[in-house]
Amino acid sequence: MRSPAVPTPIVVSNVSKRFGSRLAVDDVSFTVEPGRITGFLGPNGAGKTTTLRILLGLCRPTTGSATFGDRTFGELPNPKLTVGAALDSDGFHPARSGRDQLRIQAMAAKIERGRVDEVLELTGLTESARRPVRGYSLGMKQRLSLAECLLGDPPVLVLDEPTNGLDPAGIAWLRDFLRYQADHGKTILLSSHMLNEVSHLVDDVVVIDHGSCLRSGSMASWRGETESAVWVRTPSDVELLALLERTGHRCDVREGGWILVHGLETSEISGLAFEAGVQLTHVEPYSRSLEEMFFDLVGSEQRGFAHA
Numbered sequence: 001m002r003s004p005a006v007p008t009p010i011v012v013s014n015v016s017k018r019f020g021s022r023l024a025v026d027d028v029s030f031t032v033e034p035g036r037i038t039g040f041l042g043p044n045g046a047g048k049t050t051t052l053r054i055l056l057g058l059c060r061p062t063t064g065s066a067t068f069g070d071r072t073f074g075e076l077p078n079p080k081l082t083v084g085a086a087l088d089s090d091g092f093h094p095a096r097s098g099r100d101q102l103r104i105q106a107m108a109a110k111i112e113r114g115r116v117d118e119v120l121e122l123t124g125l126t127e128s129a130r131r132p133v134r135g136y137s138l139g140m141k142q143r144l145s146l147a148e149c150l151l152g153d154p155p156v157l158v159l160d161e162p163t164n165g166l167d168p169a170g171i172a173w174l175r176d177f178l179r180y181q182a183d184h185g186k187t188i189l190l191s192s193h194m195l196n197e198v199s200h201l202v203d204d205v206v207v208i209d210h211g212s213c214l215r216s217g218s219m220a221s222w223r224g225e226t227e228s229a230v231w232v233r234t235p236s237d238v239e240l241l242a243l244l245e246r247t248g249h250r251c252d253v254r255e256g257g258w259i260l261v262h263g264l265e266t267s268e269i270s271g272l273a274f275e276a277g278v279q280l281t282h283v284e285p286y287s288r289s290l291e292e293m294f295f296d297l298v299g300s301e302q303r304g305f306a307h308a
Ligand SMILES: Nc1ncnc2c1ncn2[C@@H]1O[C@H](COP(=O)(O)OP(=O)(O)OP(=O)(O)O)[C@@H](O)[C@H]1O
Pocket: 019, 022, 023, 024, 042, 043, 044, 045, 046, 047, 048, 049, 050, 051, 193
């Protein structure tokens, strides 16, 4: 019988990493809490992988420290029992079956054999477990990486770009899988440069760009700080635009007759239009995407990266 894993935060304190003249990570600090899914987000080259490599003991920080609880990766007696890490889902032996890959890993980490079938079940791979990995889709390889992470039932999961190559159904499966793990107390840190893709997966965000941490905290508080806006449609656009101008409200006219009104809630624009006798046929709250919130943070000159 395994004893339940002790909830373990990830603590990154003032980590910097210099490669020659390049400062890849610049004084980054954040904490990842147990029971939460935290997105480590930023464009290509922002410093995400370097930070994760430091956390996982694969690279030494120039300054600062990164720990699981109060221990660095190197200080953990059997790391697989504390942290499950997936940095690369393409490192499996193509001729070996998924089950054999996991058995070898389990043996090396002195984990009981029965756990292999449990993690195959948890990741939905039981049916394909005896087939060689060369026949697996990218999504199945991602699941096999997750299965490997779970072998030691660790309290912490660290996943580098886990949505890479997943179709919408795969992303939906990953969301439910991660939520289940977080609800069972695991600390989950996942990196991604596809901001909108992960916005529905994460509770908290750490945003990094050019090696510096720009923001850390909950998605909800970040959303709460962004300006409200409302989509409306009206058969009387001239009257509505005149009303908005009179009342000092900024708006954008978009395709299909939609008008985006800034700085108002749905009830406020409805009340304003009703009092002025302007009919509205549609009123919908506008929700800013994570990508747009990111650009608000760094300035619009960096818009290029999102489609890289
Ligand atoms: N071993 C290395 N030697 C020199 N420079 C490096 C090394 N590893 C990373 N870098 C540089 O450090 C910066 C940060 O790279 P890193 O891979 O951490 O970014 P990233 O956010 O993970 O990007 P991506 O989303 O593309 O994986 C980049 O400019 C990269 O070229």
